[in-house]
Amino acid sequence: MGVHLGSLENDFILDDSYMTRDNPLMRDLANIPSFFVAPPPAPVSQNYYRPGLLASLAIDRALGGGSPTTFHLSNILVHGVVTLLVFLLALRVLGDERAALVAALLFGVHPVHGEAVSIINYRAGMLSAMFSLLALLVHSKERRTRASEIAARLSTAGLSFLAMASKDDGVMIGALLFLHDLA
Numbered sequence: 001m002g003v004h005l006g007s008l009e010n011d012f013i014l015d016d017s018y019m020t021r022d023n024p025l026m027r028d029l030a031n032i033p034s035f036f037v038a039p040p041p042a043p044v045s046q047n048y049y050r051p052g053l054l055a056s057l058a059i060d061r062a063l064g065g066g067s068p069t070t071f072h073l074s075n076i077l078v079h080g081v082v083t084l085l086v087f088l089l090a091l092r093v094l095g096d097e098r099a100a101l102v103a104a105l106l107f108g109v110h111p112v113h114g115e116a117v118s119i120i121n122y123r124a125g126m127l128s129a130m131f132s133l134l135a136l137l138v139h140s141k142e143r144r145t146r147a148s149e150i151a152a153r154l155s156t157a158g159l160s161f162l163a164m165a166s167k168d169d170g171v172m173i174g175a176l177l178f179l180h181d182l183a
Contacts, residue, residue, distance in 0.1 A: 083104050156177070
């Protein structure tokens with residue numbers, strides 16, 4: 001996370017201006033349920049259905065009063081959570097703490113994540129990854145009772161929905177869960 005702290009000084013760039021700073025829907029948390037019902041009106045594209053992202057941006061705006069620093073801090077925190085989830089998944093798969101730590105550190109500092117952390121609206125991919133990894137971890141956890149199995153299935157479904165609601169590549173979680181079960 002520390003490698004991305006410099007992005008806290010960034011302003012709104014690219015899509016951030018019309019999606020976040022100038023978007024009237026971001027000014028009222030009461031608009032969040034509408035994000036899940038239909039695509040937002042212009043200036044956001046009618047074909048842009050990412051209610052998970054839009055909800056997180058509206059929450060950031062409410063918390064930080066529209067300051068770009070709040071949005072960038074959230075991106076850094078989401079990236080940190082995803083890096084932690086990579087560690088937990090690697091630990092489960094590899095069974096070795098050192099190897100899992102190396103995998104997570106390489107993931108966390110890899111330059112390919114620079115844009116996703118530095119550009120506010122690119123949070124969509126990180127949110128999708130976060131919810132997908134959470135769904136995979138919940139789904140793959142060993143359960144002992146019928147109640148915990150039902151809770152895990154409901155949680156996996158909800159997290160999978162949030163992954164898809166954050167970015168369209170979240171649809172891959174279904175394939176990942178299927179492949180996990182085959183393995």
